Amino acid sequence: MINYWHSVTLEKDNCKGCTNCLKHCPTKAIRIQKGKAKILKERCIDCGECIRVCPYHAKKAVTDSFDILNNFKYNVALVAPTFFSQFSIADNVNLILTVLKKIGFDDVYEVACGAETVTEKTKELLKSGELLTPTISSACPAVVRLISLRFPNLIGNLIPLRSPMEVAAKDARDVAVRKTGLKPEEIGIIFISPCAAKATAVKNPVNISKSCVDGAISVNDAYLKIAHQISNINEDEIENLSRSGKYGIMWAVSGGEAEATNSKRHICVDGIHNVIEVLEAVEDGKLRDIEYVEALACTGGCVGGPLNVENNFVARSRLERICRDISINENVKSREDVLWEKPLVYRPVMNLDSDISKAMEKAMKIEEIYESLPKLDCGSCGSPGCRDLAEDIVRGYANESDCIFKLRERLNTLAKEMIELDGNYEITKKKKNEEEQNEGGED
């Protein structure tokens, strides 16, 4: 069975049924029904656009609470560079990591180290010439999901590598087992997530059978805990915990990954709608001169994640500041255990029918209905645009009268008919009266 678990969910009570999320969803996965938004689970890629645009905070990402730490004997915080960038004291990475050890974690491990391992394998694969070009980065889980739904021809272009989070999680567990002598399952590897897509990748991964990460706490939740504790730390308590190098840190921002992998002809695209535009171009064979495509769903890269607290431009500048003080990690090894376990599967969720002939009939019907709609794409019907409404009608999820303009037209016709009927009634009444009078006159 296909697992449709998603981090992105609707807080029904907060939803006003406005069209903000409806309009922004890149995979048209939202409808408004009975005054509330509804997420079409099979289409959602957890990009978090709806979380960002909802003015009523009705869209949220389900993440784990700190209670999850109680499930394990020993907990390691898996910290992405994005997390450092949330603090004005970002350059004091060791302080932030030390505080994490004061709020319930036994140890910390940086995702940046995983990113450096992925970088090495990426370089090796690009050099091998075995990959389809342009090769597309698979670091962003929302982009990977997008490709599995909408770009079947680009599945082969994705570099078949695990995300830095997964690679770091595996290494973090190995380190913890060595340090503590505990069994691997007694150790909790808890990721502090800037986005819904990574929270989903933990619970419902696509290219590995089971994630090495045991839980995902949002940056937002962890930020508050850290903020409360940070002033209680003395200078001499700060441990020397940070291991990441420049390249690993910069993976959190747009352009960082491409620079680390040192590909000569690359494109760095960020923001899900921009990503779609570039993927369309790759699909049309327009980017034959490009070797590598770094594609990140959030504007600015992971620092633009919807679960962060800081503005992505500020966050970027802070990471650049961190990098001024650290060097590049040399001697990172390329490893085989960072490859995917299973290939990505195309999930044709946009198909009209499993039978092409039937799908064609439906497509013709859609065109016909679409021609009769006002083409204002207002969203009042609950579908993102007029064409989507036509599609929903043919799929059997909506009615023509869901369109308020169509409804108004019908009401107008009905009203006219009523007036006519009423007029007819008056005339007949008058005639009847006259006839009665005439009849009376004859008496």
Next chain:
Amino acid sequence: MDNLKLHYDVNGDDFSVAGENSSKVKKMLKQLGFSPDVIRCVAIAMYEAEINMVIHANGGFIDVDISPERVKVELQDKGPGIPDIEKAMQEGYSTASNRVRELGFGAGMGLPNMKKYTDELNISTEIGKGTLVELIVNVK
């Protein structure tokens, strides 16, 4: 059952929208459930042909005819015609102006790519009158 037919007018003055119709057809084929392979072939061949229409022939119109067995795309323009088709079929051969080349086109891959990605490529052209390009991709 009737074939699914689509008609598009291609504006020859506006380069910014060139390729828009290939995108629409690509989207439609995905919705219809054609295999990724067929979609790729049609998308690339039609894109090349549509761009050619704008670069060389000042636009025209496109008729797409879809059946479960094959996708046929006809592109009709009122451009200058192709003087030497054999030459135009050679990779790297192009008559594109420098201005067009500066935009990254005119690499001389247009017709060769159309040939490569289709099962049938028929071109009828008349100097000074225009060109009709017919692309057929069969469903295997």
